[in-house]
Amino acid sequence: xxxxxxxxxxxxxxxxxxxxxxxxxxxxxxxxxxxxxxxxxxxxxxxxxxxxxxxxxxxxxxxxxxxxxxxxxxxxxxxxxxxxxxxxxxxxxxxxxxxxxxxxxxxxxxxxxxxxxxxxxxxxxxxxxxxxxxxxxxxxxxxxxxxxxxxxxxxxxxxxxxxxxxxxxxxxxxxxxxxxxxxxxxxxxxxxxxxxxxxxxxxxxxxxxxxxxxxxxxxxxxxxxxxxxxxxxxxxxxxxxxxxxxxxxxxxxxxxxx
Amino acid sequence: xxxxxxxxxxxxxxxxxxxxxxxxxxxxxxxxxxxxxxxxxxxxxxxxxxxxxxxxxxxxxxxxxxxxxxxxxxxxxxxxxxxxxxxxxxxxxxxxxxxxxxxxxxxxxxxxxxxxxxxxxxxxxxxxxxxxxxxxxxxxxxxxxxxxxxxxxxxxxxxxxxxxxxxxxxxxxxxxxxxxxxxxxxxxxxxxxxxxxxxxxxxxxxxxxxxxxxxxxxxxxxxxxxxxxxxxxxxxxxxxxxxxxxxxxxxxxxxxxx
Numbered sequence: 001x002x003x004x005x006x007x008x009x010x011x012x013x014x015x016x017x018x019x020x021x022x023x024x025x026x027x028x029x030x031x032x033x034x035x036x037x038x039x040x041x042x043x044x045x046x047x048x049x050x051x052x053x054x055x056x057x058x059x060x061x062x063x064x065x066x067x068x069x070x071x072x073x074x075x076x077x078x079x080x081x082x083x084x085x086x087x088x089x090x091x092x093x094x095x096x097x098x099x100x101x102x103x104x105x106x107x108x109x110x111x112x113x114x115x116x117x118x119x120x121x122x123x124x125x126x127x128x129x130x131x132x133x134x135x136x137x138x139x140x141x142x143x144x145x146x147x148x149x150x151x152x153x154x155x156x157x158x159x160x161x162x163x164x165x166x167x168x169x170x171x172x173x174x175x176x177x178x179x180x181x182x183x184x185x186x187x188x189x190x191x192x193x194x195x196x197x198x199x200x201x202x203x204x205x206x207x208x209x210x211x212x213x214x215x216x217x218x219x220x221x222x223x224x225x226x227x228x229x230x231x232x233x234x235x236x237x238x239x240x241x242x243x244x245x246x247x248x249x250x251x252x253x254x255x256x257x258x
Numbered sequence: 259x260x261x262x263x264x265x266x267x268x269x270x271x272x273x274x275x276x277x278x279x280x281x282x283x284x285x286x287x288x289x290x291x292x293x294x295x296x297x298x299x300x301x302x303x304x305x306x307x308x309x310x311x312x313x314x315x316x317x318x319x320x321x322x323x324x325x326x327x328x329x330x331x332x333x334x335x336x337x338x339x340x341x342x343x344x345x346x347x348x349x350x351x352x353x354x355x356x357x358x359x360x361x362x363x364x365x366x367x368x369x370x371x372x373x374x375x376x377x378x379x380x381x382x383x384x385x386x387x388x389x390x391x392x393x394x395x396x397x398x399x400x401x402x403x404x405x406x407x408x409x410x411x412x413x414x415x416x417x418x419x420x421x422x423x424x425x426x427x428x429x430x431x432x433x434x435x436x437x438x439x440x441x442x443x444x445x446x447x448x449x450x451x452x453x454x455x456x457x458x459x460x461x462x463x464x465x466x467x468x469x470x471x472x473x474x475x476x477x478x479x480x481x482x483x484x485x486x487x488x489x490x491x492x493x494x495x496x497x498x499x500x501x502x503x504x505x506x507x508x509x510x511x512x513x514x515x516x
Binding site for chain 1: 268269270271272298302304305306307308318319320321322323357359360361362363364365366368369371372375395412414416417419420421422423424425426429430432433434436437438488493496497498499500508509510511512513514
């Protein structure tokens with residue numbers, strides 16, 4: 001299989017670097033083709049702006065989505081964006097690896113999503129009608145590919161538990177897993193999260209590698225997070241609210257998981 | 259009062275640019291001192307890395323938090339970081355203005371938080387004991403200052419409602435409002451969110467400006483989001499879980515709001 005690892009860590013001698021090396025070797029030893037987008041090593045450009053298109057603005061002024069769409073459709077995207085989209089097209093599965101900074105991904109990885117997820121590629125895809133509101137949330141150009149987050153954090157597991165002060169990890173990751181991965185079509189696997197990274201030991205590191213090996217070995221067998229497809233009947237269109245007879249008294253992120 | 263506006267939008271002729279201009283003029287007309295960090299205009303550096311300190315790494319290799327702490331304490335931070343921290347110190351209130359991209363802020367603003375929020379300034383502050391787990395979540399160097407998000411999105415309000423497919427806006431913004439603003443001490447005001455921005459008209463724009471004027475005029479009277487303070491008795495320390503007798507059967511983001 002073809003596996004892409006998109007990783008964002010600023011220190012080539014860190015825990016994340018060691019996990020990255022381990023993952024690549026483990027996957028290659030198992031016979032997979034591995035591509036790596038090491039965003040810091042690539043000096044990835046983070047900010048989406050007018051330079052992302054080699055064409056002039058479609059309108060009078062630069063417009064992020066309209067110019068992204070034009071550049072995507074006319075082959076005038078910045079070369080670094082096109083390369084990453086090509087890696088995505090070739091990938092059967094993608095691992096997104098990052099340390100949790102301020103309850104989200106490092107800016108450089110957010111900039112990967114902001115820029116690589118062009119209009120016409122990751123959003124603005126498909127028809128809008130009374131029964132179908134674009135190819136998104138379970139449909140889209142990335143449908144059929146699997147994605148998994150590999151996240152490290154200094155905080156303790158209890159701080160991210162159901163009643164932990166940071167909020168539950170699944171909820172903190174919902175805007176990423178549901179909003180950035182499921183949206184353009186990815187099948188999303190449960191994340192692998194490593195807590196309390198400041199207290200790392202050889203023993204703990206070996207245990208994390210063993211867990212990671214297991215997750216990588218079972219990429220195609222792991223049961224995905226059962227997010228609800230947008231256009232499969234569960235939602236009213238165009239309000240895009242969950243049908244009133246499904247989980248009628250509930251609200252929040254949880255109702256979007258079957 | 260001193261008011262800082264931190265804004266991230268890539269088009270100087272956009273809705274966000276117009277709202278930014280309106281906000282500055284309205285505040286200045288009311289006699290306030292206004293500072294603006296227009297991150298795109300400043301060409302703000304997004305990625306946190308070893309260049310953020312002018313000193314050599316404390317250890318053998320670059321370490322994001324240890325080197326951030328050393329540079330903060332020894333005056334060797336990159337000048338752009340020091341300038342933003344100084345603006346924060348002077349501010350009585352801060353408005354964070356951005357279009358919602360992939361259910362979060364643009365990368366360039368995430369990079370503002372990643373870099374300006376130095377260790378010793380926004381985290382890693384205060385003592386850790388059995389009754390006090392650092393000055394955070396309601397305490398910290400930014401305590402006493404007010405913060406408000408001003409967010410635009412192309413999606414409809416119903417898509418972000420309690421049962422909307424994107425998830426409720428308050429939950430999408432929780433990692434920002436609770437995790438990035440309340441954490442270092444800000445008093446967080448309810449956000450102002452403008453939906454469905456693709457269908458903007460002169461009339462709608464005037465109505466949004468009127469709402470914004472009202473929010474700016476009442477910055478010091480608006481009731482804050484009543485997030486629970488970490489060290490005031492509601493949480494067990496060091497597990498940092500909500501005390502079992504408070505909202506005993508509940509979990510998720512909502513339990514951290516009184």
